[in-house]
Amino acid sequence: NAGVTQTPKFRVLKTGQSMTLLCAQDMNHEYMYWYRQDPGMGLRLIHYSVGEGTTAKGEVPDGYNVSRLKKQNFLLGLESAAPSQTSVYFCASRPSNQPQHFGDGTRLSIL
Amino acid sequence: EDQVTQSPEALRLQEGESSSLNCSYTVSGLRGLFWYRQDPGKGPEFLFTLYSAGEEKEKERLKATLTKKESFLHITAPKPEDSATYLCAVQAPAAGNKLTFGGGTRVLVKP
Numbered sequence: 001n002a003g004v005t006q007t008p009k010f011r012v013l014k015t016g017q018s019m020t021l022l023c024a025q026d027m028n029h030e031y032m033y034w035y036r037q038d039p040g041m042g043l044r045l046i047h048y049s050v051g052e053g054t055t056a057k058g059e060v061p062d063g064y065n066v067s068r069l070k071k072q073n074f075l076l077g078l079e080s081a082a083p084s085q086t087s088v089y090f091c092a093s094r095p096s097n098q099p100q101h102f103g104d105g106t107r108l109s110i111l
Numbered sequence: 112e113d114q115v116t117q118s119p120e121a122l123r124l125q126e127g128e129s130s131s132l133n134c135s136y137t138v139s140g141l142r143g144l145f146w147y148r149q150d151p152g153k154g155p156e157f158l159f160t161l162y163s164a165g166e167e168k169e170k171e172r173l174k175a176t177l178t179k180k181e182s183f184l185h186i187t188a189p190k191p192e193d194s195a196t197y198l199c200a201v202q203a204p205a206a207g208n209k210l211t212f213g214g215g216t217r218v219l220v221k222p
Binding site: 004031033040041042043044045048049050056058090092099100101102103104105 | 115145147152153154155156157160198200207208209210212213214215
């Protein structure tokens, strides 16, 4: 999936640790999204941004924070990781009136 | 609340055996219905957008159709490389035109 890069690809954390997931897009897209994907539950929206400096809550925002200081980057933070946050996290971006483009995900395990 | 249900959850096909995947939805103010393909360890890859009942789109062996309550993804004479998880999503005006995803259909095509 050229254009949307997620860092890191894999990470293992202990309960209570904090970390930041980075999403970078080089397509000058206005809109950016963070999803989590869990078996049997599909992709669920965590937070989203409609432009630089703006963020908003999605369907499952509790335990996460986000920032979009630069148009090309959308950061997802876990302040105090919990086992329930073990998941695969996907970032997506899109221009106006176009489909979302997804990155290849970050696989996060919380022990 | 927007809802998307995909069936079946899994589908095993012999190469050349055509079949259809179903996506049933309820949404307030449909902006579009999207089909994505997801390969293991990868992010979703965009296939089609359908906007109104009666609309059809085709790409190689795939054909997507839309009614007011559901969409079908028809796979004609599938090949092993069509093996993937197919995701359906609806777009609503709220929350930055967010996508609500179904749980997906895992398709395995055997040679």
